[in-house]
Each structure stands twice: as C-alpha cells, then as structure tokens.
Amino acid sequence: MQDGELTDQIHDDLARAGLAPGEHVVDAAYVTAAKIERAQRVHQITLLGPVAPDPSHQTKAGNGFDKASFTVDWDAHQVVCPRGQTSRTWQPLRISGHDYIQVRFGEAACQACTDRAQCTNSAVRPRSLALLPTRDLHEIQQANRLDQQTHDWQDRYAIRASIEATLSQNVRTCGLRRTRYRGLRRTHVQHVLTALACNVTRIADWIASPTRKQRAPSHFHAL
Numbered sequence: 001m002q003d004g005e006l007t008d009q010i011h012d013d014l015a016r017a018g019l020a021p022g023e024h025v026v027d028a029a030y031v032t033a034a035k036i037e038r039a040q041r042v043h044q045i046t047l048l049g050p051v052a053p054d055p056s057h058q059t060k061a062g063n064g065f066d067k068a069s070f071t072v073d074w075d076a077h078q079v080v081c082p083r084g085q086t087s088r089t090w091q092p093l094r095i096s097g098h099d100y101i102q103v104r105f106g107e108a109a110c111q112a113c114t115d116r117a118q119c120t121n122s123a124v125r126p127r128s129l130a131l132l133p134t135r136d137l138h139e140i141q142q143a144n145r146l147d148q149q150t151h152d153w154q155d156r157y158a159i160r161a162s163i164e165a166t167l168s169q170n171v172r173t174c175g176l177r178r179t180r181y182r183g184l185r186r187t188h189v190q191h192v193l194t195a196l197a198c199n200v201t202r203i204a205d206w207i208a209s210p211t212r213k214q215r216a217p218s219h220f221h222a223l
C-alpha cells in the first residue's frame with residue numbers, strides 16, 4: 001500500500017474505534033486534495049499537510065502564468081487566461097491512472113499573444129492546462145497551495161516537527177524500519193514495545209536531568 005493510500009485506511013480504522021481526531025497533521029506523502037476532501041466529508045477530519053506545489057515550468061520560472069493565474073468557470077466549462085482569452089476545449093484526461101480535465105486555448109490567440117513566453121514553452125502549440133477533475137478538488141488544491149505559504153498555516157503545522165525527532169530516535173535506536181517478526185500481529189507488538197521503550201528512555205533522560213526544563217529542540221524542530 002502506498003503512503004497516500006494509508007491516510008484513508010488510518011481514518012477509517014480510527015473512526016471505527018471511536019478515535020477519529022478533529023485534525024490530523026501529516027507530511028506531504030500523505031496529503032492530496034482528494035485526501036483532504038474525503039477526510040472532511042467522511043469523518044469530519046481536517047487533514048493538515050502541504051499539498052504538492054504546482055510542478056509546471058511556469059511556476060518554477062517565478063513570473064510565469066501558472067495554474068493559479070487562470071480563472072476557471074466550472075459551470076460553463078471554460079477557463080479565462082491572464083490576458084482575457086477564453087479556452088476552446090474542455091475534455092476528460094487520464095494520466096497515470098488519475099483523472100483530470102484538460103483545457104486548451106485557441107491556437108490563433110496564443111500565437112498572437114505578446115506574453116506567450118510567460119505562458120508556454122512551445123513555439124507552435126497553444127497553452128493547455130490539466131485541472132483536477134472536480135471543482136471541489138481544484139479549489140481545495142488552490143486554497144491549500146496559498147494557505148501553506150502563510151505564517152498562520154506554518155505555525156499550525158509546526159506541531160508536527162517533534163514527531164520527526166521521535167521517529168528518527170526510534171529508527172536509529174530500535175530499528176523501527178524493519179520488523180523483527182513475521183506477521184502483522186507480532187509486528188504490531190514490536191511497534192507497541194518500541195513506543196514503550198521510547199517513552200521509558202525519555203522519562204529516564206528527564207529524571208537524570210531534573211534541572212533541564214525542556215528537551216533541546218531537534219535540528220528539524222529548530223529549522
């Protein structure tokens with residue numbers, strides 16, 4: 001099972017046990033617009049994590065016309081570009097097993113456009129966009145990409161930093177990445193014992209250093 005697929009499974013299991021959280025803070029491997037939408041719709045969980053940035057060369061260029069520069073009219077199935085041109089086609093598209101909407105602009109308009117260099121690398125083809133397949137998913141993706149650049153969002157997400165230090169400690173000291181046993185039930189016992197060992201180690205550290213008010217922050221946390 002891929003990391004991303006685990007998110008739904010974890011939420012379903014927690015809900016079945018009556019332990020669904022109001023907010024679940026995860027790293028980028030566990031979050032997509034679809035996961036955020038499902039977590040909220042099915043379990044009323046706010047899934048907090050960075051969605052992947054727009055990978056287009058227009059985004060990387062800094063001043064290019066990325067997806068966020070276009071206005072999508074989901075009812076009319078049309079997109080308006082930063083120079084006011086309306087798209088010509090709106091079609092379903094499948095890439096690597098995932099559904100998208102492919103939008104294309106008119107060839108003549110794009111070839112005559114004075115801002116073409118900011119919009120497309122192609123010398124002849126008009127600009128096209130691949131949107132997520134529904135309005136909800138597209139809006140979640142765009143809103144999260146903006147949100148995750150704000151200090152407020154980053155302050156909320158900072159709570160996750162300490163778990164990285166905990167995972168790292170358990171990987172290094174208890175070999176958490178490898179199971180020592182065959183079978184899920186025995187592996188689960190290993191995980192529980194590892195968590196207990198981690199807690200005992202930390203309590204022992206704390207007792208040995210009674211004057212220390214707080215653990216020194218990890219490098220990741222400090223960053």
Ligand code: SF4
Nearest residue numbers: 081083110113119127
């Ligand atoms: S190249 Fe085409 S889509 Fe891009 S800004 Fe110009 S007219 Fe609009």
